[in-house]
Every structure is written in structure tokens, then in C-alpha cells.
Amino acid sequence: MQFEINPSISVPIYRQIVDQVQRLVAGGGLRPGDELPSVRTVAALHAVNPMTVSKAYSLLEGQGLLQRLRGQGMVVAERAPGSSKSERLALLRPSLQAAAQQARQLEISPADALAAFRMELEGGNQ
Amino acid sequence: MQFEINPSISVPIYRQIVDQVQRLVAGGGLRPGDELPSVRTVAALHAVNPMTVSKAYSLLEGQGLLQRLRGQGMVVAERAPGSSKSERLALLRPSLQAAAQQARQLEISPADALAAFRMELEGGNQ
């Protein structure tokens, strides 16, 4: 398990972590019982403050997605959702709406926008 | 000319305005000499603080995209860019990359993601 953190974009780091865990749990990339990397590990790997990671984990615990195992770290909660295909598509929609709005304002044709999106989907770094 | 403003998302309102004007100018939806709606109009229509609109216009003026015509409001600057197709695609790319990353984490297949994007491109409110 590895997070993709980009400190240069405006989305707060803790939000990037929260969002990724939410999507990974919804998509099945993280399943109930799976352990998450420790706060200190993530902090060291990405050179961020442990508190920033801790804040993300606490928020996810508050949402019921993660559980704290006293003294041994965080795991994906047993009763964690794991969403249906339509629910997952609903989670993706806001991003697609924003991109579509931008394409229209930029006067980029649907065909060109779709072609560019296909490239990102196929060529993207996993 | 009408802005699409959504006060509930986290993107600051002034930024939503700035981004839209930039894209409309790049795409040709706004051409040199075109007038922009007055600060008061925008503020009243979207129930936002006039200072917020004014700040957005000032930023765009600072970038050289808008010009303040005394007593007449803001117009698109004469020397305003208007970008090539590849430049416009480059402006769209970050959004597509983000959406593609999210689709992968949600375990949504490229085909499904593309279909959903096509719907947004076609059905979206102009």
C-alpha cells in the first residue's frame, strides 16, 4: 500500500490521503481487515509531518472507514462499505463534470476531450 | 455571458471566476473587446460578496486578460491571447489526469469511465 501525495497542488495533503483511502476502499483495493501503513512510515516516506497523516487517519476513523487496533495501528473497518459499480461511478462524476465544463469553456470538442482522457486512462502511471 | 459558480465546493469563489474567464478567453468564448458583466450584476446573481467578484476581476486585469474601461466596466483586453488547440488541451490535462487517477483507484474500467465522461460532455448544461 502506497499513497500518491503531491505537496505542490492546492489540495491539502491530509485531504489527498483521505480521498485516496475512500476510493481504494470503495473500489476494493483496500478490503476490511487490511492494515494501513503506520503514521510514521507514511510521514517519513513522503516527508510530511506525522500529524498531517494522523489527521487524515482520524478523519477516516470518524467516518467509520478505518478502525484503530489499540497499540497496533489502523485497519480497514470490518463493516466498511465496498461500493457497487454505480456508487463508484457517482464518486467519479464530480471530477468528470468539472473536466467537461472546462472542455466546453476551452472550446475543445467532445471528440478531442475523449481522446485526451483515453490517453490518460491508458498511459497513466499506476 | 454567465458564470457558473458553486459556493458549496471548496474551490474559492474568486478562483472559480478567474479560471472561467481564463478558459473562455483561451477558447474564444470571450474575444477582445467583449464586455464582462458588472461586479454588481455577478454579485447579485450568485449571492456572493461584490468584493469577491472585484478581486477576481482585479487579478485578471493584473494578468493582462481584462482591461478596465472608465465608466464602462471591464472588457477583454485587445492584446488577449486566444490559444492554439494544443495549448488548450494542455490546460485541460490536469483535470483529466486527476479523473483518470480516481477512476483507477475506484476500479472503474477505462470503458466505463469514458462512457461516463461522454455523457457529461454531451448532456452538460452549456
Added chain:
Amino acid sequence: MQFEINPSISVPIYRQIVDQVQRLVAGGGLRPGDELPSVRTVAALHAVNPMTVSKAYSLLEGQGLLQRLRGQGMVVAERAPGSSKSERLALLRPSLQAAAQQARQLEISPADALAAFRMELEGGNQ
């Protein structure tokens, strides 16, 4: 509006704030639209770090009880619950259960425990 914060007990300060707001909203002491004291005010009054107060407010915003009015502070959310009598009693029950368990273990008779509780209810500092 004034919080009761006791830094000497083990309940974290931010939790004390969260709990109080939850109860005040449920009980009607805080109604939709009411403004909360600013982070800095609370921090100064109780000599705690602003971040501690901010953390509490953020959690409450995440729960939907508070709303952030950009640039002007936090208010009780319009769609905030405001609970029925039985819901409020349900919120009180855990404390009563804990107290009852302790009374039994201390071999304090129900009559004595009730008398002591009555004193606290009547004489308590508002």
C-alpha cells in the same frame, strides 16, 4: 455562548468542545443560524491553542452540525438536527449507565445514588 472546559480531566479538550456543541444543538441551546464564538476568542478565553479549538470546529463541520461562512466564522447548520426528547435521553444514557455501574460496585444503594444525583442536578453551576 460559553464553553465549559476543564483541562485537568482526561477527556481531550477538543472532545469537550465537540460534545458540548452536540448536546447544545440537540437540546436547543444552540439553534440553526446561531453563531459560535471565534476560534481565537475561545482559545484566548480558555488559554488553549487555537488549533485545538479549530480541530473541534472542523470535526463538527464534518458531522454536519456546523457550517463555515467563508470569512465570517462558524454557525449552526440550517439543517441541524435538534433532537426529540427520547433522542436526547438516549444521548444521556451512557453516562447514567456508567454511574449506575459504579454505584453498584461501590455498594451504594439506589436511594443514596439518586439523592446524590438530585443534588448535582439542582445545585450544579449552570
Added chain:
Amino acid sequence: MQFEINPSISVPIYRQIVDQVQRLVAGGGLRPGDELPSVRTVAALHAVNPMTVSKAYSLLEGQGLLQRLRGQGMVVAERAPGSSKSERLALLRPSLQAAAQQARQLEISPADALAAFRMELEGGNQ
């Protein structure tokens, strides 16, 4: 002798054990010479780490409430207190004060709060 342990609440498990023994000794439920369940028994029964139980017992031994009898486990110390009625009420008071404060914030009348407390005192699991 049986402990009531609730791993889901925030009170640390070892503290739940320590508190209960203290109250049982104060109340007379545990008398000098009484044996306590073995670390293994408690750990197995409540699915907690034996080290956690052991830590609680060690703390109580340090307080002089328990004594380690070689090969026989822990027993209540001979010189163990056993408190007067007013002392026991004093031990209960903090819980009652907290409950009373919560009732006020929840706008629950003293009569309703007392009635709910009476139910807990009578109906509670011994």
C-alpha cells in the same frame, strides 16, 4: 468475580479493570483474602491482551490493594481499605456531576434525568 469490559469505549482497558477493582474493594464486593481471576482467565474471557490485564494487576499491587501470592495468583490485600459510606459517595460524585452537566446541556429536566437514572440503577445487569 467477573469484570465488565467494553473495548469499544475510549477508556483504556487496563483502566476499566483498575477502576472496577478499586470500587469493588471500597464497596466490600471484594474483601481481604478474596482471589481474583487469573490473568489468563480474564484475557481469554474478554479477548484482550494478557499483558493488559497484567498491567492492571501490577498497578493495583503497586497501590497496595492486591497482593501477589506465589503460585496462587492475586488476592485482595489484607490491609485493604474498605471505605465509609461518605467516602464511597465521594468516589461516585464525579460521574454524577458529569451526567448532571450533560442533562442540563441537553435540556433534560431533573425529573426526567432522575427517572432515567432510577431505571439504570434498577434494571442494570449485576
Added chain:
DNA sequence: GTGGTCTAGACCACA
């Protein structure tokens, strides 16, 4: 080893 809490102080963003 794990996470939790708090501080002091800096800097940003918004109105």
C-alpha cells in the same frame, strides 16, 4: 512498536 494530544508559531486564503 503503535496512534493521540497539545503547543507555539508561521503562513495562507477568504471577506
Added chain:
DNA sequence: GTGGTCTAGACCACC
């Protein structure tokens, strides 16, 4: 003026 984010570093609690 408002809240948000992050850091560095300390100390605690649990296993």
C-alpha cells in the same frame, strides 16, 4: 476580521 494548513517537537497512552 474569520478559519485552514503545516511544521517541529514534546509528552502521553497503549500493546
